[in-house]
Each structure stands twice: as C-alpha cells, then as structure tokens.
Amino acid sequence: MGKVNGIPTVFSIDNVSGTPVDISALVTNCTINTSRALQDVTGLDKDGTERITLRGDWSIDVAGSEDDVNTIDPIFLDPANLRTLAITMNGRDFGAEGVISSFNEARNADGSLGWTANIQQAGGESLGDVWS
Amino acid sequence: MTTKMSGVGAALLVNQYDISGDVGALTSMGYSRGLQDVTGLDKDGTERIGLRIDSEMSYAAFWNTSAGRSVAVLEPLTEALVTFCRRASLGSPTRTLTGVKSSWSVARGQDGSMAANGQIQASNGRPIEGGYLLTSGKQTFASAAAGTYIDRGAGSASSFGAAAVLHVISLGSGTATVKVQESSDHSTWADALTFANVSGATSEYKRTSSLTATIRRYVRIDVSGTFTNLVAVVAVVPYRSQQS
Numbered sequence: 001m002g003k004v005n006g007i008p009t010v011f012s013i014d015n016v017s018g019t020p021v022d023i024s025a026l027v028t029n030c031t032i033n034t035s036r037a038l039q040d041v042t043g044l045d046k047d048g049t050e051r052i053t054l055r056g057d058w059s060i061d062v063a064g065s066e067d068d069v070n071t072i073d074p075i076f077l078d079p080a081n082l083r084t085l086a087i088t089m090n091g092r093d094f095g096a097e098g099v100i101s102s103f104n105e106a107r108n109a110d111g112s113l114g115w116t117a118n119i120q121q122a123g124g125e126s127l128g129d130v131w132s
Numbered sequence: 133m134t135t136k137m138s139g140v141g142a143a144l145l146v147n148q149y150d151i152s153g154d155v156g157a158l159t160s161m162g163y164s165r166g167l168q169d170v171t172g173l174d175k176d177g178t179e180r181i182g183l184r185i186d187s188e189m190s191y192a193a194f195w196n197t198s199a200g201r202s203v204a205v206l207e208p209l210t211e212a213l214v215t216f217c218r219r220a221s222l223g224s225p226t227r228t229l230t231g232v233k234s235s236w237s238v239a240r241g242q243d244g245s246m247a248a249n250g251q252i253q254a255s256n257g258r259p260i261e262g263g264y265l266l267t268s269g270k271q272t273f274a275s276a277a278a279g280t281y282i283d284r285g286a287g288s289a290s291s292f293g294a295a296a297v298l299h300v301i302s303l304g305s306g307t308a309t310v311k312v313q314e315s316s317d318h319s320t321w322a323d324a325l326t327f328a329n330v331s332g333a334t335s336e337y338k339r340t341s342s343l344t345a346t347i348r349r350y351v352r353i354d355v356s357g358t359f360t361n362l363v364a365v366v367a368v369v370p371y372r373s374q375q376s
Contacts, residue, residue, distance in 0.1 A: 016373045025134070055171065057178040066218070067134035069285075070225045070262070077262035079165060079182060080373040099182050104162030105227070109192065113139030113218065120167060124175035 010088040011062070013119075015074040016081055023064065026071060028114070030062040032087065032094055034127055056127035058096065060085070060119045066105075072115065076103040082122045096130045097123025143217040143269055144191075145299040145365050146205050148333035150270055152220075154202035155193045159249075161216060161227055163187040163259045187260035188253045189214055189229055195238075195246035206250055209233045213335045214252055215297055215367055220269025223282040226367040228263060228297045230256040230337050256337070261295060263369035266312065266353045270301055273308070273355045273362040281318050281352035284370065289316070289348045292371035293340035298327045299365040300334045306359030307331045312368050318350040330362065343375050 011027045012020045037054035066072060075083075079100040087094040099122040105115045143152040166183035193202045209232070216227040231252040238248045254260070264282055271279070296312045308330045313321040324347060325340050340347075347370040355362060 026136070055178060056176055065136050066225075067136050069134050070264075071134060073225065073262040074372050077260075078372050079163070079185065079259075096177075099167060099180050100165075101167055101182075102162065102164035104160045105158075106160055107139035107142055107158040107216070107218075109157040111138050111140040113137060113142075115162075120180055121178045122180040124171060124177045124179035126176035128176075130177070 004090045006090055009090070010086070012086040013075055014081075014083040016078040017074070018081065020084065020086065021071065021075060023071060023075065026067060027062055027064040030060060030087070032058065032060050034058045034130070036127065058121045058127070058130060059101075060098065061116065062119065063114060063116045066113055066115065076100060076115070076117055079103065083119070085119065093132045094130060095132070096121060096125050137218065139218065141219050143220040143365075145215045145217070145335075146212050147335045148300055149200045149205045150301055150365075151193070151202050151205050154196045155191050157192045158216060159190045159192055161189040161229070161260060185259040186254060187229055187231070188251055189216070189231070189260070190251045191249065193248045193250065195248065202248065206233060206248065207236050209236060211255060212252055213297060213299070213337050215299060215365065217265055217269065217365070217367070222265055222268045222280055224265045226263045226265055227260055228295075228337070228367060228369065229254060229260045230258060258295075261369040263295070263367045264351070266351060266366040266368055267364060270363055270365055273364070274360065276356045276359075278313075279353040279355070279366075281315070281350045283318070284349050284351065286349070288370070289346060290370055290372055291344055291346045292374055293343040293345040294324055294347045294371055295337065295339045295369040296325055296327075297367050298330075298334075298336045298338075300330050300332070301363040301365070302361070303330060303332055303359060303363070304361030306357060308355055308357040308359040308362045310364065310366060311354045311356070312366070313352050313354050314346075314348045315350040316348040321352070321354070324351070329357070343371070347371075
C-alpha cells in the first residue's frame with residue numbers, strides 16, 4: 001500500500017531579498033500545474049494524430065492565511081525579483097525559479113482573512129529537473 | 133511561533149473618512165502583473181520576467197446616507213486614498229492604494245435590502261503597498277506629542293526609502309505638522325518624511341525625498357504645532373527593494 005497523503009508538506013519561497021522563508025504554516029492549499037506544449041505533426045498518411053512535445057511550463061496557485069508578524073508581506077507585497085521555490089511533498093520535491101504574477105487578499109463578511117497568489121515559471125528549467 | 137489572524141476588527145479609511153462600519157467585506161485587494169515570455173532558443177522550460185503591476189480593491193458596502201459615510205464617500209467616482217488596517221491598533225499591517233473609484237453598483241433586493249459594490253483601481257503609478265499602522269487606529273492627539281514607536285525587528289533596516297499615508301479625520305483647531313521618524317535605538321530620532329501642514333480633515337500619500345533613504349528598525353510619528361484634538365490615522369510603508 002504505497003498510497004499516502006500530503007501531510008506534511010513544506011512550502012518555502014524567497015522573500016524580496018532572496019532569503020528563503022518557510023510559509024508552510026500559512027499555506028492552506030496549493031496546486032502545482034506542469035504542462036508541456038504539443039505540436040501536431042500528423043502526416044497526410046495517418047488516420048490518427050501524431051504529436052511531439054515542445055517547451056515545458058509550470059505555474060503554482062497557492063492560498064493561505066495571515067499571521068501577526070506579517071510573514072507574507074515581504075514575500076508577496078513586493079513582487080520584484082525572481083523567487084526560488086522549494087516544495088517538499090510526500091516523497092517528491094519541487095524546486096524552481098518563479099515570478100509572482102498576482103496576489104490578492106480578501107477580508108470576507110464573516111471576518112475571515114486570506115490570500116491567493118499565482119506564481120509562474122521564470123527560470124527556464126527543464127520539467128525533468130523541476131521535480132525530483 | 134506566530135499567531136494566525138482573522139480580519140475581525142479591521143478598519144477602512146477613504147481619504148479623510150473612516151467608513152469601517154459601512155463596509156462588510158473587501159472582496160479583493162491586491163495586484164496582478166503582466167509577464168513577458170523571454171524564453172531563449174536554448175531552453176526546455178519557460179523563462180519569464182515581470183512587467184507592469186496593476187492593483188485594485190473591491191468592496192461590498194452597506195447603504196448609509198449620512199455625511200461622511202458610505203454613499204457620500206464611495207459614490208463619486210473620483211480619486212481616493214484608501215488604507216485597509218487589519219486591526220485598528222499600533223503596528224497592525226496595512227494596505228494602501230492611491231486609486232480612482234471606478235465603479236459603484238447599487239442593489240435594492242426584493243426583500244428591501246440595500247447595498248452597494250464597487251472597485252477602486254490604482255491611479256498614481258504605484259501598486260498596492262503593505263505597511264504598518266503608526267497610530268492606534270484612529271488616534272486622538274490633544275496637543276503636540278510623539279507617537280508610540282513600532283519595532284520592525286532586528287535586521288529590518290533598509291535603504292530603499294519609504295512611503296507613508298496620513299488620514300486626518302478631524303482637527304479641533306490650529307495647525308498640526310505630522311512627521312514620520314526612524315531610529316536605530318528608539319532614543320535618537322531622525323525625520324524620514326514630513327506631511328504638509330494640517331489645518332482640517334485631509335489625507336495625503338507621501339514618499340521619502342530619496343528612494344535610497346535608510347529606514348531603521350524603529351519607526352514612529354511626531355506631531356508638532358499648536359492645535360487641539362487631531363484625530364488621525366498614519367501608516368508607513370518601508371520599502372524592501374528598489375522602487376521607481
């Protein structure tokens with residue numbers, strides 16, 4: 001039985017100064033999307049479809065809560081500079097350079113406060129090197 | 133071990149108005165930015181660089197037609213200096229946006245309810261900025277005095293200047309001068325920036341004259357002049373990286 005859950009997961013991202021910050025305690029959920037463009041190279045002689053792989057890409061959607069020492073502020077409130085991400089899941093590690101694309105907070109009517117962010121690939125790494 | 137925080141007890145200032153009680157939710161406040169694909173021929177993955185940043189705040193408000201409350205403040209689609217305070221207390225995180233109120237949608241429900249939603253979009257070329265409250269929420273200064281300092285923590289000094297925002301809700305009489313000061317030891321203070329003299333309700337966003345100015349660990353406000361009962365909210369945004 002090799003099936004496992006995602007507990008615990010470690011989520012580390014550089015702040016604007018390039019210092020890695022472990023924000024695992026403040027991240028409630030994240031989705032890592034990896035994809036690769038495909039080129040349709042189907043010849044006239046084929047009944048089915050032929051494809052070859054092109055450039056790879058990844059993006060991360062992450063959401064979380066906030067704390068009393070403004071941990072997320074130096075990370076997401078100033079999106080300058082590329083950020084090193086290091087995410088350790090159960091049995092797999094993700095590591096790459098990303099750029100913050102968006103950041104949004106919401107103070108909801110029930111009093112809850114949370115944030116979401118989108119980070120996209122910036123470092124040009126091969127997908128084969130991103131996951132280990 | 134940090135403590136996780138809710139948004140209960142937050143505050144919202146728009147220009148010289150405190151409309152915290154008339155807004156039930158800030159449905160979004162943040163930024164998005166364009167990204168340019170700069171992937172070289174030699175790469176298997178994707179290379180990107182960040183481009184221009186655009187910021188906005190969206191809110192859900194209740195219907196209050198009293199002077200200085202939600203309808204009077206939010207309905208005119210004009211410039212606005214907006215500060216969200218996570219708590220109305222000294223040192224609380226803030227979000228400040230200089231923007232233009234771009235929409236105001238009123239809904240009268242079949243049940244008789246009345247509410248409004250709207251959006252404020254960045255207008256001064258600056259993104260939404262995160263800082264700290266230098267007042268205990270809406271604080272009253274009966275006369276000239278220095279505010280209580282905040283401690284940004286060891287290693288927090290930076291040399292990228294700062295911005296600050298002043299919301300004056302009211303002034304009893306006279307003229308007040310509000311400064312933001314910084315210090316390495318909370319004993320000897322240096323002026324970081326000075327707002328325009330205050331002679332009534334007003335608001336102002338200001339940056340340090342130099343964007344290489346050093347902002348050290350401790351920050352406070354200093355209020356001088358001859359006046360009575362200045363009621364104000366002040367927040368500071370010490371920059372953590374080079375600004376333009």
